[in-house]
């Protein structure tokens with residue numbers, strides 16, 4: 556049976572063959588660099604005024620699985636040009652070092668898509684905590700972008716059911732983000748709302764993970 560993949564979490568990491576998770580490390584956190592679990596490292600849009608891109612991220616890059624979470628947040632109040640600049644610099648690192656990106660996008664889906672076009676980025680991007688509508692899904696799919704669902708499964712079941720219908724499983728991930736819930740609950744909920752078996756979800760999402768990250 557394939558492991559449960561949790562593509563984005565801020566909670567503790569588990570060391571258990573039944574689970575794979577990408578633990579999000581903030582660029583300014585003081586976690587030991589020699590960690591052995593999968594992690595993403597990046598500058599969150601909320602922090603893009605305090606953190607500098609190059610030094611700290613590059614230090615962490617060798618063992619990192621992904622760059623992130625980074626992106627654009629049009630609600631947080633930080634100057635949009637500063638956010639774009641910090642995001643684009645991280646895209647540069649992602650492309651140069653072949654690290655996929657985990658993206659935070661709040662009311663900024665069209666920004667993300669235009670930046671994808673402008674930068675001609677080729678690495679896989681995963682929009683985490685996705686809750687957008689069908690039109691946005693179609694655009695992301697067209698640009699080879701993956702979508703990860705978490706909170707929406709519990710907070711807006713009808714939207715989540717609709718999303719599960721239109722996002723092909725080969726572009727889907729599931730996550731716990733900063734919630735306390737277990738990733739098993741997230742998969743069970745997605746299984747109920749989509750009518751797909753838990754086994755199928757596990758193996759399809761695990762295949763996505765292997766396809767993007769090429770390692771387990």
Ligand SMILES: [Zn+2]
Pocket residue numbers: 563565579624732733
């Ligand atoms: Zn997060």
